[in-house]
Amino acid sequence: MDQSQKPSFTYFTVLVLGQFPRFLLNYLDIDFEDKYIDKIEDSFRAQLKYGQVPYFVDNDGFSLTQTGPIIRYIASKYANADFLGKTLKDKAIVDETINAVLTDVVLQGYKVRKGVEDIKTLDTIIPRYFGSFEKSLASSTGKFICGDYVTLADLCVFIAFHYFIYLGHSESLTSYTHLHELKAHFESNAGIQKYITTRPVSEKGI
Numbered sequence: 001m002d003q004s005q006k007p008s009f010t011y012f013t014v015l016v017l018g019q020f021p022r023f024l025l026n027y028l029d030i031d032f033e034d035k036y037i038d039k040i041e042d043s044f045r046a047q048l049k050y051g052q053v054p055y056f057v058d059n060d061g062f063s064l065t066q067t068g069p070i071i072r073y074i075a076s077k078y079a080n081a082d083f084l085g086k087t088l089k090d091k092a093i094v095d096e097t098i099n100a101v102l103t104d105v106v107l108q109g110y111k112v113r114k115g116v117e118d119i120k121t122l123d124t125i126i127p128r129y130f131g132s133f134e135k136s137l138a139s140s141t142g143k144f145i146c147g148d149y150v151t152l153a154d155l156c157v158f159i160a161f162h163y164f165i166y167l168g169h170s171e172s173l174t175s176y177t178h179l180h181e182l183k184a185h186f187e188s189n190a191g192i193q194k195y196i197t198t199r200p201v202s203e204k205g206i
C-alpha cells in the first residue's frame with residue numbers, strides 16, 4: 001500500500017454526521033483530502049461497507065465507515081493519549097457522551113429540521129441532553145467534562161451545540177453558560193476557525 005497518500009474523508013455537503021470527522025481532522029490540524037459529494041454513485045457505494053457515508057481512508061489505505069468508530073480511530077491515532085480519557089472511567093464517560101451526541105442529539109435535531117420529527121421533540125431533547133452536558137461542565141473540577149483536560153467528548157458536545165445554533169435553536173440554548181464557554185474555547189482553535197469559515201454551505205440548511 002502507498003504509505004505516502006494523505007488521509008481522505010468523504011461525505012455530503014450537509015453537516016449532520018460528516019461534521020464530526022471534519023471538525024476533528026481540522027482541530028487536530030491533520031493534512032487530509034476533504035471530498036464533498038452530492039450523491040453516492042453506484043461504483044462508490046460498492047466500496048462502502050454498509051453502502052453509506054461518512055467514509056474515512058487513512059494514509060495507508062485503511063478505510064472505515066460509521067461516524068463513532070471513525071472519530072475514535074482518528075483520535076486514537078492522531079491525538080494525544082489522553083484525548084479519549086485518561087482513566088478507565090473517564091474513557092467510559094467520553095464514550096457515553098459521544099454516543100448521546102451522535103444518536104440522541106444530532107440526528108434528532110436533523111430530523112426536526114427536515115420535518116420528519118415534530119419540533120416539540122426538542123422541548124425534551126434540549127433540556128435533557130444540553131442540560132446534562134451543562135451540568136457535567138458546571139460540576140467539573142476543570143473547564144472540561146473530565147476535569148482539567150480536553151477530550152473527544154468535549155469536542156463532540158461543542159459540535160452538537162454549534163449545530164443546534166446553526167439549526168436556529170440559539171434562544172433555547174442561551175442559559176447554558178458553560179456550553180457557551182466550551183464553544184468559545186473550540187472556536188479559538190485555528191483549525192476549527194478555518195473549517196467553519198471555509199466549509200461549503202448546503203442549501204438544505206442541515
Ligand SMILES: N[C@@H](CCC(=O)N[C@@H](CS)C(=O)NCC(=O)O)C(=O)O
Nearest residue numbers: 016017040052053054065066067068
Ligand atoms: N450509522 C451510520 C449512519 C450513516 C448514514 O446514515 N449515512 C447517510 C447520511 S447521514 C447516508 O449515507 N445516506 C445516503 C444513502 O443511504 O444513500 C453512521 O453513524 O455513520
